[in-house]
Amino acid sequence: MFSVASVSVTVAILTFRRPGEVSEGLPMILDQVQQINSRPGHRADVLVVDNDPEGSARSAVSAFGSPIVRYCVEPRPGISAARNRAIDESAGSRLLAYIDDDERPEPGWLSQLLDVWAPTEPAAVSGRVIPEYERPPEPWIVAGRFFERRSLPTGTELDVAAAGNLLIDLQQVRAFGLRFDDRYGLAGGEDTLFSRALFAKGGRMLWCNESVVVDKVPAARMNREWVLRRAWSHGNTTGLIALDLTAGRARRSVRRVELAVGGLARVAVGSARSTFGRVNGSARHQARGQRLARRGGGMAAAAVGHVYQEYRRDG
Structure with missing residues (x-):
């Protein structure tokens, strides 16, 4: 374990109308935060950001009665608003660790993140x-292995990162003037844009393979329709982010053409791969081909300005 003389960290749990998940996960997170507080010179607390204007998680948090747990309601809809509220509410901390309400930390999750950060302060x-x-x-x-995420050697340099298990240095984030873009609050991809912008401004990002959270996959997502809809959404946000990171009207026009051509090419290649899989009896080729085709469709849609709001709220 490597430690610095003094470090403060806030763990932000983002939630929306899932008080039961908060009640289940908060004790595990609290246990790890208390372990960090036992380190000399370390201070850690927990912040629950409730994106439900009605404050549906308030009683679940209050039930713990812990002095190191804070609660706030962010009434503006969308994950970007909740992530930005966590940044604002963590003004007294150097570091902010994000975890979703349906994720469960494995032992050592938080300490491993801090130990990778401490030597070089990325x-x-x-x-x-x-x-x-x-x-x-x-x-x-x-x-298709659709719910499996990447695994890399600890210390690997990154140019993009998801925010489901992410520690950020607030001092550097504020110096770069970065926020999560509200336009992606209901579409998703806000963490991709944020991390790519962080990298573009010179912020170093490192991987920690020993820091693990478990993502609970509900039965409602374990079907072909949901996976292919998510593929379209990811393709769409990938295209929109590429446009946002392209400066100048002329260059953006070129990028739109590239996205349209690239997206349609993925549709063609994905469809061919799926057909090949059916002919040869390969479930993997069928599944991966179908997802690639849907992802390409989402990219092509972004090229003509379509924005798919995966997390749109109807009430």
């Missing part, structure tokens, strides 16, 4: 996310 440290299925997945899901 702008961010990203950890591993592994799936836990509510029920056994169907063969199509298994063949």
